[in-house]
Structure formats: structure tokens, C-alpha cells
Amino acid sequence: MNAPLIAVEHLGKTYRLGEIHRDWLAGLAGRLRGRPRPGAPPCLRALDDASFSVGEGEVFGLVGANGAGKSTLLKILAGITDPTSGRAVLRGRIASLLEVGTGFHPELTGRENVFLNGTILGLRRREIAEEYDRIVDFAGIEKFMDTPVKRYSSGMRVRLAFAVAAHLRPEILLIDKVLAVGDVAFQRKCLGAMKDVAGGGRTVLFVSHNMAAVGSLCHRALMLRQGQVAALGPTDEVIQAYIHSTEGGHARDEQGFVSLHERKPLFAHSPLLLRAARLVDERGLPVSSARTGEPLRVDVRVEGLDRFPSAVVGLTVRSVFDQKIFHFNTAMAGGFGAASRHARETVRLEVPDLPLMAGAYSLDLLVFEPGVRLIDRVDGAAPFDVIESDLYGNGYRGEAREGLIAVRGECSIAGAEDGT
């Protein structure tokens, strides 16, 4: 086994908060008059004692909530900013793609920008000239190469930027959320190119909020939470950990309700009707999981249903890959009558046999007036696990990775191969 291409040891970065020398003059004047120097400014530990290593040819995912320190880590690895403690060693040429069209100058043409971008990423002009045709070909925008980049769409910019970076033949490629732009076909092409980069014995470090991309691309992954390594290992496990960590922000009360108070309204001035939610079992006790083929019961505390007599409360279950799997609401269940609407209600939604294979899922809650408007919505209000059960009565245990939906069925021999 070769030495790792990226070796990170106890890496840390502290930012000082507050403005730099704000009111410097006033502060100086104050000090001259004998006022004490203001205390040390507050600090933010953006990255805290992170250690991991990435080997040759590995595609390594970096996940975590916003502000978890992913971008800081990538910036340190790319050499853009220095760490305040620890160290990282990277072996090989590094190309970083931390934002779309980095180094593109709007006034210059696509062709001029390919050379500018290439030299910024550390290539010689001669090397760029050799690759030029392939870059243009990959980006698929040959008609626009003599147009100033300021007239490009954002999709075209990503194409060109990624094309340059992918053709640098870097040993290490650092990518931060750039693929969020660009259409599906191009995203697929980029993912393919990243796989090729990795296949050629090179290493990709990939930051994304798109768990589907991380899941299908990365061999191993790392999850950061508040600057610290929260999970490190095979991608599947890290993604599971990530899904579960998203509930960390909500506190549960003594009845197991996750509070949904602390959030911004969906639209300006829209009311926050959804107050709290929990999953319960058949005895009405709070749980954090449901079982395949058994009921899923969700209690939702809602406020102001009396003010919106036609409002419907619903839930949408999503997969790890953020895909909507099914939706169920009170209107589907026949409603609960205007008479019983009070200012505060706890609505129970029950799906009798949950058709989901074992795995991690999350739940969006919403209140809306059908065909009129959405009143309130909380995405990812309640993450939950589905645990396998003996659905088929023969001990077979299905998993979400085989397919998300649990169906029952039969099989028989329809006939021998020769048709007799």
C-alpha cells in the first residue's frame, strides 16, 4: 500500500469574528484616554482536530450540514487559506473547483478564459494548447468559444470550467458543490469524468449535499459536524449518519415531540402553523422508527386550523436521496370535519401498512388549501428508520438498497423453456 495521497492530521482552523479594525480610530482615541483595550474578539472554530487520509484512486465524499466546515477544509487543502493548527500533506498536482467558473473573466472570450483558467490552475500554456480541442469538445460549446463569457449562461460556465479542470490531469481533484448547476445530462457526464479521473489512479475529494451523487460516486466518506469529524468510513454508513444527524437541531420534549418552532416562515408573513411532530407506536408512545408492512403513525401539532377551515394536513416521505416516495394527507383520509377544528390540534396521520423497505427516510409536513395555496411546510421535519419485519412470512429481509417499495407477490413456474 502506497502512502496516502492526502494525509490530514489534527487539522484546525479558528476564525476571529467581528469586523477587522472597525472603529480603529475611535478605539485608539479611547485607549489614549486610558480606557482599556476591548477583550479578545469571539472566535469560531470552523475546523477542529480533523484527521483522515485518502488513498490513491479513491473518490472520497465530504458531507455535513451548512457551516459544518466542509468548505473550510477544502480551502485549506487547496492552499487558499492556512490552517491554524495541525497539518495536511498532499502528494501530487492539485486542481480545485471550488466554484463555478473560478477565474473566468467576464470580458474575455471562452477561448481566452480556457487559457486563463488553465494557467491559474497551474498549467503551462503549451499543455493547455495540447488539450484545447478535447476541452472544447467536452464542454460542448464550440460555437461560443469566441464569445465573451459574460454572455454565457451559468450552465455553459460550469461546462467550460469543469472541462478545463477535468483535462488538467491532476493527481488530486477537489470539488465543492459545483455540480448543482448544469443540466442532468451534463451532471452525468461530469460524474463520469470524475470516475475516469479516479479510475486513472487519481484521487477525488467531493463535497456535495446530493446524497445520491455521493452514494454512487464515493468509496468512502467523511461527515463533519461543527468542524469535527462526526463519521468516517464506507459511504453508506456515513450517509446514514448524516441523515440521522439532521434531526440534531430539533429538541424533543418529554412527550417525544420534535419542536418545529425555530424556523423562518415559508414566505414573508406566512404563519407557522406546524408546531411539533412525533412518530408513535400502537400504544401511542413516541418512537423513532417504523416497520415494513406495519402502520406508520405520525402526530402533528397544528395551530390555527380554525382560521383555515379548508386546510389539509399532509406528510411526504422522502428517501435518503431526497426523492419523494409517497404523500398522504387528511383530505385523502376523508377529512376530519370543520366542527372539530380548534385553535390548537394534534392531528394523527396513519398509514396502515407502510410499503417501505428497511432503511433511513425522512418526513416533510405540510398544511395547504387544496388547489389554492401552500400555507406552511417543514422539510425533513422528522427523520425516521424503517426496520425490517418478516413481511413475507419466510424470514426474507428486504433492504432499501434493493428497492425502496415493499411489495408482496407470487411466483410459479409458468411453463418449461420449450413451451410444453
Add this chain to the structure above:
Amino acid sequence: MAKKNMEHVRRPRTGWFDLALGELWDYRDLLATLAWRNLTVRYKQSALGVAWAILKPVMQMVVFSVVFGRMANLPSDGIPYPVFLYAGLLPWTYFATTITSGTGSLLAGGNLIDKVYFPRMILPFSYLFTSLIDLALAMLVLFGMMAWYRADIAFGPQLLLFPVFLIPAVTFAGGLSLWLSAAAVRWRDVHHLVPYLLQIGMFVTPVVYAVKLLPARFQWLLQLNPMTGVVEGFRWSLLGKPVVGWGMMAGGFGIALVLLVSGMVYFRRVERTLADIL
């Protein structure tokens, strides 16, 4: 750059004197590309384009010739005032445009600094070369004027030596650009200050007048300014004017060198936190 097994170590930097000149050399193509970009961007979408590089100093020369040559009758060492002025104006314009654009180079390149790694010194340095191209174009007019006034100019073999005097000019402009661009990141005030300093600078450099305008006991003060040597050197080589004080000229170059090296040290220090404070 395509070196195999190159190793990058990221750790808190502490030293004082790590100038990373080797890395600067590795990125020489970026320097060239950026210098070219600066030029293209400066003149794109203007009808006259690169002609502005010639027009600006020529217009300045006409105005100053009328004001300082005709009206104020400033001495010009027996050389026709317009050509005397223009030969001094060109190196000064080179210096002033380099400093102005160099000072803002880090702020203007903020989106680059925040997103990709490359030796940051390349940003202010790129303008040293952009302005050289401007200077080369404006020189064409100077050669034309020299031909026009050929009767009043004592040509000599020293004519070929004028590029030598660009060395102290580039050194001085480079050193000051490093100091000012790095300082401008911390104190935006520098931006407001630089145009005024340059205005004053033009008058403490013998651009519109000859050195002998000053009383002899103050002339050494003028010679502390590295640009004095550059301007005087230009006039000596191109216009055959007897030069004043070679020793002082070397002293000015020495000052420029000190400024360059200290500028690099200061710049490298500011560079550490550049991406965080921009």
C-alpha cells in the same frame, strides 16, 4: 508544473523569510496570461482600443507643454520642452499606472483569491508587465518626436541603453505595488491615498522640470527618489542630456531594491490571512 511526486504541506505558517520564489517561477505562464488579460480587459469595448495607450500620454504632454513649457517657462536643459517633457512623462506614466492598478490588484482579484490557489504576488506583478506594453506603444511617439527635433538633440550610442533604466523603474514599482496592495487589503484607506501621493510624486520627480531648477544643496533630496534616476537616465540615453550624479542614481536603485525585498516579506505575511479578510 507537471512534476511528479510534488508534495504540498498545509500547516500554520510562522517564518519571516519564506519568499517562495521557486513557486513564482513555476507560475510564470500565469503571470504572462494575467498581464495579457489586464491589457485586453483595459481596452475591450472601447472604440479606440489600444490607441488609448498612446493617446493618454500624448494629450498629457500637450497640456503640460502649454502650461509648464510656454506659460511657466520651466527650464529643460536646452532640449525642446515637448520632447524633454515626453521623455520624462513616459517612465513616470509607467510608474503611476502600475502603482494605481497594482494597489487594487488584490481587491480586484478577490474572487480568484477566495477560490483557487496560486502565488498571490502574481496579481500585483502582472501589472508591471501590462504597463510595459503600454509604455512600448507610447515610445513609438517618442521616437517620432526625436526624429522631428533631431537638430536639437545630441544622439549617441547610449541610445541603445535606455531599456537599462527600466530596471530600477520595474523594481521600484514592483516593491511599492507589493507594499500598497497588501496594505490596501487591511486598510482600504490606502486606495484613497494613492492618487494624491502619485500627484505629489510627479512633482518631486523631475518630470516637468530639470533638476537644476532646484538649488544645488537640495538636489540630493530629489536623487533619493528612484524615479529621478529613471527619468534622468531616459533623457541621458535618448536625448543626450548630460547626466547628474551616477552615484545618486545607484543609490536610488538601492532604495528600490530594499523596497522590493521588504515588500515581498510584508506581502508574504499578509498573504497568510488574505483569503480570510478579503
